[in-house]
Amino acid sequence: MSGMRATVKDVAKLAGVSPKTVSNVINGVVFVRPETRARVEQALSELDYVPNMSARGLRNGRTGMIALALPDLLRPYSAEIVHLVVELAHERGWGVQIEQTAAEPRREFELLSKARAYLVDGLILNPVNLDDSAVLSAGPLPPLVLIGDVDQDLVSQVAIDNVAAARDMTRHLIARGCRRIVAVGTPEIPRGSSGAGVLGSAAEAPGTAASRLRTAGYRQALEEAGIPNDPALEIGLDRWRPEGAATVVGKYLAERELPDAFFCFTDTLASGALSALWSAGVAVPDQTLVAGFDNVLESQFMIPPLTTVDFDRRAFVGAALELLEERMADKNAAPRRVIVPHRVIERVSTTR
Secondary structure, three states: OOOOOOOHHHHHHHHOOOHHHHHHHHHOOOOOOHHHHHHHHHHHHHOOOOOOHHHHHHHHOOOOEEEEEEOOOOOHHHHHHHHHHHHHHHHOOOEEEEEEOOOOHHHHHHHHHHHHOOOOOOEEEOOOOOOOOHHHOOOOOOOEEEEOOOOOOOOEEEEOOHHHHHHHHHHHHHHOOOOOEEEEEEOOOOOOOOOOOOOOOOOOOOOOHHHHHHHHHHHHHHHHOOOOOOHHHEEEOOOOOHHHHHHHHHHHHHHOOOOOEEEEOOHHHHHHHHHHHHHOOOOOOOOOEEEOOOOOHHHHHOOOOOEEEEEOHHHHHHHHHHHHHHHHHOOOOOOOEEEOOEEEEOOHHHOO
16 A cells, blocks of 8 residues: 555455445444455454544544443442443444543543533543533534432433432331431531531531432431431441541541441441441441442452342443433433432341
């Protein structure tokens, strides 16, 4: 090719097929006979063919790329979501650009701007709080789908019912005879406030949307069981990481009576709680129960295996991609909200 970039026509000529057949092989969305595919792939390799994405975008207004932005890529939950988005997007012929927002509006704004500039066709975003998100202030929105817990009706969204899920897990612990249930991950108290737990209602408290919703579900289950809500049993922390949970649970154990159970608002927090309990010589489930939320892969291999809230993540991600495709086809389509069902998975950590 004398240094010139190979074209689809060049590949088609070498393989002895039509340019359309070459495009079908490259895009992978139309069946091509194996022997024909093999000839095309051989020609692609020989010519060192590279798709011209900018030219493709000029023709059909699409880059073939979407973006996924999550707050914290270190979390096991995030890794599972990224894996599924990449796999299911690939089935649609899309590439995925992965971003970390660190819950910073500035990073969200940059991603929204990138989507508006057609550098990606659409964006899946997981804000932790709507009030702090660039979604409210970024102006006209590109094709966008939210995943997670913020309550809004601006764009399409996929979520689980956090209130109901937390209520169901608290009910599970109550059914095991627990009355003093510590909630780990409730909204953090502002500096200078008095009291050991969350001030006011869950809706009024600071913290992430997930922390407020799960606290509300926890409190609802206590109320329906006739158990008074004790703010001293609500442990807030600013970041949902295992080291933070280990620290606050360890401090709780050093200062207070051992409760009947710890309901941790993520499995990551539960891993930190289990570590603190082990360090304090507290046996789970013999002396206290521990439950989590999310059913990440590692939860079944914790010691002991962790009871947790589960939901079909493949269905969750599939719904997000379907909604995004709708928005990419028609940015004026009415927003839709998809709620994915949940269930409690009981394991040894709450078995008595």
